[in-house]
Amino acid sequence: MRRCFIIDERSTGVFVAKDKLPPIWEQEPHTAAKHAILRGYLGAWFAIMGRYNGRVLMLDGFAGPNIYEGGQLGSPSLTLETLTQHKYDVAKYGCEFLLFFNEADPERYPHLERSIAEIEAAGLPEHVKIALFNQNFQHLATDLLETLEASDRRLAPTFAFLDPFGYQDVPMNLIRRLLAFDKCELLIYFDANSSIRFANKPGKVEPHFDAWFGTDEYLQAPPAGTPGRKEWLRDLYARQLREVCGFDYVRWFEMRDKKNKTINYLFFCTRHVTGLSRMKDVMWKVAPNGDFVFSDYLNDKLVLFTPDPDIAPLRQAILDHFGGLRGVTIEQVMEFVVVETPFIEAHVKKPTLKPMQLDGLFTSPNQGRFGTYPSGTILDFS
DSSP states (O other), rough: EEEOOOOOOOOOOOOOOOOOOOOOOEEEEEEEEHHHHHHHHHHHHHHHHHHOEEEEEEEEOTTTTTTTTTTTTHHHHHHHHHHHSSSSTTTTTEEEEEEEOOOTTTTTHHHHHHHHHHHHHTTTTEEEEEEEESOOHHHHHHHHHHHHHHOOOOOSEEEEEEESSSSOOOHHHHHHTOSSTTTTEEEEEEEEHHHHHHTOOOSSSEEEEEEEHHSSSSSOOOOOOOOHHHHHHHHHHHHHHHTTTTTSSSEEEEETTTTSSSEEEEEEESOOHHHHHHHHHHHSSSSSSSEEEEEEEEEEEEOOOSSSSSOOHHHHHHHHHTTTSSSEHHHHHHHHHHHSSSSOOOGGGGIHHHHHHHTTSOOOOSSSSSSOOTTTTTEOOO
């Protein structure tokens, strides 16, 4: 394991955010949900990427102390468990898995280091390599980029998990540079409450907001207290991730508490439909426990990620998009649902298409058995 004991004191103008939590704090339900999402997606990512690449990188930019007050494990340990206890032999194709865990706080970093040392002492597979960093994330990412550029190399296929406190340490332009390679993906926390609170207020936050959004357009947000302000800022951030960072698919997921108040947003960014589909599958499988629920919108209608969702918005969206078209393939319908709606592939065939076909909304010239839609099935919509 490579250990980097670097506390940044460089005069670069980087503002290092400091939260008010102790070195080890109580885990909140929405944090447990984020970790469940991380584990679920990494299980698929390790298996797929490990098969087709010689080296991949998982970067946890804000790893924390790796333990919570109640004994729950942090994201580094959960990442290691997901990889080393995988149900498939992810190492059989010869891929090397690099795990970079960074924690800037000097009081939290020793907890992270100690916990990883204990895991290493118990033994790690040869194909798993760990590096620990005690740096401000901006400095770490910049150092990594400079090292790669100096040797004329590019970053390995990367999954970056960026879960900062606040908004100061994840500038849009840095994300663009770091994750420019086609096979890089991002799961990032968006501090909606700060954006709502400070977006139109000139002052000390303005340079940080400029960097965070990668533009000063946030100054044009609807005034505080205006309906739609939160959504306007969320959509601006999503647009920047697409246009500035070059991610083809950017999907946000809203986490609401039991009072229906927004807790936060998670943004997932990828350049591949398969990655988007896998992440959405994971989001829907993270079962609500009464303290929170994930949601999204489709044609201004709220879609709650519950075990028995209301499928009516999906049915209408398919009709709106494909109505009157003939020769539509089942693959086109599936991709539309994954890319353009909050729903997933599991919601399409039996729950939605079969009732639609029963209602005479489409026919199929090559369907082998009514109500089934194998690959290559053609749909003629009324």
